[in-house]
Every structure is written in structure tokens, then in C-alpha cells.
Amino acid sequence: MFLVCQPATRRRLFAIAMNNQAILPFSLTNGVYAQSIIYAWGFQSMTRPAQPTLSPQAASVTPPLSELLLATAYAVEGVGEGRSLTDILNAEPANRRAAVQSLSFYVMRQLARGHALADLLLDRGLPNSLADSLLITALSLLSVDEREVRDNPRVPVYETHTLVSQAVTAAGLDRKTAGFKGLINACLRRFEREREALLEQAYLRSNVRWGFPKWWIGRVRQAYPAQWETILASSFQPGPLTLRVNTRKTSREALLAALQEQDIAATAIGDHGVILDQPLPVAKIPGFEEGWWLVQDAGAQLAAQLLPVTDGMRVLDACAAPGGKTAGLLMQARLQLTALDIDEGRLERVAANLQRLQLNDAGVVLRAGNAIDLKSWWDGQPFDAILADVPCTASGIVRRHPDIRWLRQEQDIVDTVALQRRIVSALWQTLKPGGTLLYVTCSVFPQEGIEQDQWMQQTLEGAVALPSPGQLLPGQGQEHDGFFYSLLRKQG
Numbered sequence: 152m153f154l155v156c157q158p159a160t161r162r163r164l165f166a167i168a169m170n171n172q173a174i175l176p177f178s179l180t181n182g183v184y185a186q187s188i189i190y191a192w193g194f195q196s197m198t199r200p201a202q203p204t205l206s207p208q209a210a211s212v213t214p215p216l217s218e219l220l221l222a223t224a225y226a227v228e229g230v231g232e233g234r235s236l237t238d239i240l241n242a243e244p245a246n247r248r249a250a251v252q253s254l255s256f257y258v259m260r261q262l263a264r265g266h267a268l269a270d271l272l273l274d275r276g277l278p279n280s281l282a283d284s285l286l287i288t289a290l291s292l293l294s295v296d297e298r299e300v301r302d303n304p305r306v307p308v309y310e311t312h313t314l315v316s317q318a319v320t321a322a323g324l325d326r327k328t329a330g331f332k333g334l335i336n337a338c339l340r341r342f343e344r345e346r347e348a349l350l351e352q353a354y355l356r357s358n359v360r361w362g363f364p365k366w367w368i369g370r371v372r373q374a375y376p377a378q379w380e381t382i383l384a385s386s387f388q389p390g391p392l393t394l395r396v397n398t399r400k401t402s403r404e405a406l407l408a409a410l411q412e413q414d415i416a417a418t419a420i421g422d423h424g425v426i427l428d429q430p431l432p433v434a435k436i437p438g439f440e441e442g443w444w445l446v447q448d449a450g451a452q453l454a455a456q457l458l459p460v461t462d463g464m465r466v467l468d469a470c471a472a473p474g475g476k477t478a479g480l481l482m483q484a485r486l487q488l489t490a491l492d493i494d495e496g497r498l499e500r501v502a503a504n505l506q507r508l509q510l511n512d513a514g515v516v517l518r519a520g521n522a523i524d525l526k527s528w529w530d531g532q533p534f535d536a537i538l539a540d541v542p543c544t545a546s547g548i549v550r551r552h553p554d555i556r557w558l559r560q561e562q563d564i565v566d567t568v569a570l571q572r573r574i575v576s577a578l579w580q581t582l583k584p585g586g587t588l589l590y591v592t593c594s595v596f597p598q599e600g601i602e603q604d605q606w607m608q609q610t611l612e613g614a615v616a617l618p619s620p621g622q623l624l625p626g627q628g629q630e631h632d633g634f635f636y637s638l639l640r641k642q643g
């Protein structure tokens with residue numbers, strides 16, 4: 152494998168490869184009576200980012216709940232300012248990352264409820280955004296109900312008095328929130344007293360009922376009048392842990408047998424997938440170090456199967472990072488593969504992941520570049536096949552990235568559609584006559600899927616549609632996230 156990047160990047164890449172560890176489980180104290188943690192975030196999280204070094208003793212101690220609540224409030228504030236929760240969590244120290252992930256994922260799902268309750272308790276939000284985020288965090292966690300716990304046993308549940316006192320202690324830990332201790336205490340205690348009435352009022356709001364922004368609910372409802380409720384309900388729940396077997400290293404039967412041996416319940420899904428009954432830390436699943444599998448949703452696994460590739464082909468994976476679909480393609484055949492991505496940092500993850508899976512063949516080149524700017528990265532040799540897993544709103548993968556629904560704005564759909572068209576138009580020029588291009592998005596919005604497909608067939612010279620799944624929706628039939636697939640051949 153050959154990486155086209157700066158020398159400093161190469162050094163960091165080596166460090167990442169050496170650091171390739173899984174997220175560890177943790178246990179919470181402080182009055183938690185039901186707790187379990189989501190471990191794998193997807194392919195990206197299989198490589199642990201560089202973290203400040205902690206002594207083994209310090210790294211194994213989970214901080215008190217008050218500290219976790221404050222860290223979660225910082226995460227909520229960060230998302231409110233437009234930062235990705237994945238980036239925020241990557242910067243968390245190792246000893247609390249899993250705990251803060253569990254809390255912040257839950258709060259993200261119930262953010263509309265937390266906001267609505269804070270609105271009802273205070274005429275205006277708190278004048279300090281961190282204090283406001285702490286109040287919303289505590290209210291989201293205090294308002295967990297039995298039905299939620301029944302539907303999802305991983306929901307974090309705390310005894311009320313513990314949560315209230317820890318939230319107030321959390322306020323005292325930071326000078327930005329210390330002045331709001333009394334007000335936060337008063338709000339949380341009032342919530343305890345008026346819980347039923349406040350929740351009843353909050354649930355009158357559609358964004359609280361569904362856990363999505365109003366504009367998002369409207370878009371899904373308009374696009375899928377018969378299925379919108381199941382799509383939203385399914386998108387609200389956390390996705391399961393699904394693995395894609397590395398068929399270069401092992402078989403699905405062998406992986407299922409190894410899982411069974413360790414009493415890990417799992418079933419086959421799709422052609423190469425395995426779905427675990429319960430999520431586990433990746434390091435606890437047999438074969439992680441050996442590269443027997445990667446974490447990949449069943450819908451995403453289809454990409455490598457749909458693009459017709461055979462040994463020796465010149466293939467472009469145009470928006471490759473973090474490399475889940477690159478890995479899938481390399482399991483299908485021995486390729487002369489260029490993995491292109493505009494983000495050099497994310498490209499490092501492709502390298503680390505291919506290394507763990509031992510798919511870093513001599514014919515693989517990782518290249519940092521903008522797909523639109525052909526002159527900057529293309530050598531003029533046409534490709535036999537192109538995977539265009541273009542940037543999108545990611546509205547189909549909100550189960551695994553619960554912050555996305557709050558980070559996106561309705562206008563983003565228009566901007567993303569325009570960017571996707573520019574990327575595909577450029578890539579089409581690099582495709583051989585007779586070659587195939589697979590267009591992929593992890594979105595449920597038709598503007599990025601079926602409407603783009605129509606546009607491509609009308610606009611791209613010589614484009615002929617081949618059979619492909621089209622729109623895959625969460626909660627409809629097989630277990631998977633939301634994706635759109637269109638396979639086009641360039642007539643020669």
C-alpha cells in the first residue's frame with residue numbers, strides 16, 4: 152500500500168497503527184442501577200485516536216458521575232456550536248470516554264425533550280450556554296421513562312436523588328456553571344415535583360415525540376407518507392453491532408463458531424455479515440487483532456458487492472475515508488485501487504484500518520485530494536470501476552450518530568446535492584467507456600437519492616442504469632441503516 156501524503160502525516164500514521172486499540176468497557180458507580188454501554192461506533196472508532204497518556208491506574212478509574220455530567224454538558228454545548236460529537240468524544244480522556252459517550256448519545260436522542268423541559272421550567276434559557284447544557288443534560292436523564300428502558304436496555308438510568316445531587320455538584324466543578332448551582336437545583340427539584348404535568352406538556356411538541364427537528368420530521372413525512380412513522384421510530388433507536396467478515400482471512404461460518412464458543416449470540420445477515428444480539432466492546436469480540444472482521448452496517452456492506460470488480464481492475468474509491476467500503480472492495484478482488492479523500496486526517500484512518508485487516512496490498516494507493524479538481528490528483532488513466540460514496544447529510548445513519556439530526560440544517564440538503572453533482576460530474580470523466588460507477592449516499596432524503604439518480608441518467612453522457620437497490624430505509628424489512636444505491640454503466 153502506498154500513501155500519498157506529507158512526511159508528518161506518515162509519522163502520525165505509524166503511531167496510529169501502533170496504537171490500534173479498541174474502546175474499553177467501563178462500569179459506573181454513584182447510584183447507577185441499570186447501566187450498559189454502547190461500544191462500537193462503526194468502522195471509524197476501531198482506531199483509537201491519540202490521547203494524553205494516563206497511568207494504568209488512572210486510566211482504569213471511572214470518574215464520579217458529577218464529572219461525567221459536566222463532560223456531557225460540554226459535549227452538548229459543543230454540538231450546539233456545530234461540532235461533531237465524534238470529534239468531541241475523541242478528545243475525551245480514555246478513562247471517561249465510554250461513559251461520556253453513553254450519556255451524550257442518550258442526551259442527543261432526547262435533546263428535544265431536555266430543551267422543552269428547560270423551556271417550561273424557565274421563561275428563558277440560562278444565560279450561560281454551559282449551564283444551560285448541564286440543565287438540559289440532567290433533565291434529559293431525569294425524564295427517562297419505563298417504556299424507553301423496555302425498548303432499549305442500554306438507556307442510562309439513575310436514581311433521581313443521585314442524579315439531582317450529582318448535577319448540582321457538577322455545576323460547582325466549573326467556574327462557568329458555579330454561579331448557577333442554586334438555579335439548576337431549583338429547576339431539577341421542581342421537575343421532580345411536577346414531572347407528569349411537565350412531561351405531558353413537553354410531549355405535545357412533535358420534535359419531543361419523535362426526537363428529531365421539526366423540519367426533519369416534515370421532510371421524512373412528505374417523502375414517505377405511508378412509512379414515515381416507522382422510519383423515524385427506527386432511526387431513533389441505536390443501531391445493532393454488525394460485522395463484515397474479512398473473507399480474505401476467514402469465513403462467516405468460522406466467525407460464527409468462534410462467537411458461539413465465547414457465548415456471544417449472533418446471526419448471519421446478508422452475504423458476509425454477522426449481527427450481534429448485544430453490542431460488545433470490539434476487543435471482546437474474537438478476531439479483532441487478527442483482522443477477521445470490521446464493524447459495518449449491513450446496508451453499507453452492499454457497496455462492495457454491487458460494484459462489479461475482478462482481479463487486476465483499476466478501481467477508484469473516490470470518497471474513501473475511513474475506508475469501510477474500500478476494505479469491502481479489497482475483500483472482493485485484488486485490485487489496483489486508488490482510495491481518494493479530501494481529508495488527509497481521515498485518510499490516515501483508511502491506512503490504519505487496512506493495516507489491521509491486512510488488506511494493504513501493493514496495488515493500493517491512498518491519495519489526499521479533491522475529487523472535483525481532477526488536475527490535482529488524476530494521472531489521466533481511466534478507471535474500470537468507481538465507487539462514489541459521496542458526502543451527504545448522513546440522515547440514514549442517525550442511529551449511530553445521534554448528533555447529526557441537530558448538526559444539520561434544512562439548507563444543507565440543497566448544498567449537499569450541489570456538491571454531489573459536482574463530484575459525480577468530475578468522476579464520470581475518469582471512467583472508462585464500458586466501466587461502471589456506483590453512486591452511494593447514507594441518506595434517506597430523496598433529493599440525495601432518487602432525484603440525483605434521475606439527474607445523473609439525464610446529464611452524464613452515455614449513462615445507462617443497471618439494476619441496483621435504490622433507496623434502503625431503516626425499519627423496512629432487513630436490519631440496516633438508510634442508504635441509496637445507483638449503479639451506472641458508461642456506454643462505450
Ligand SMILES: C[S@@+](CC[C@H](N)C(=O)[O-])C[C@H]1O[C@@H](n2cnc3c(N)ncnc32)[C@H](O)[C@@H]1O
Binds near residue numbers: 470494520
Ligand atoms: C460518506 S463518507 C465516505 C465513507 C467511506 N466510503 C466508508 O465507507 O468508510 C464521505 C467522504 O467524502 C470525503 N469528501 C468530501 N468531499 C470530498 C471531495 N470533494 N473529494 C474527495 N473526498 C471528499 C469526506 O472527507 C468523507 O470522508
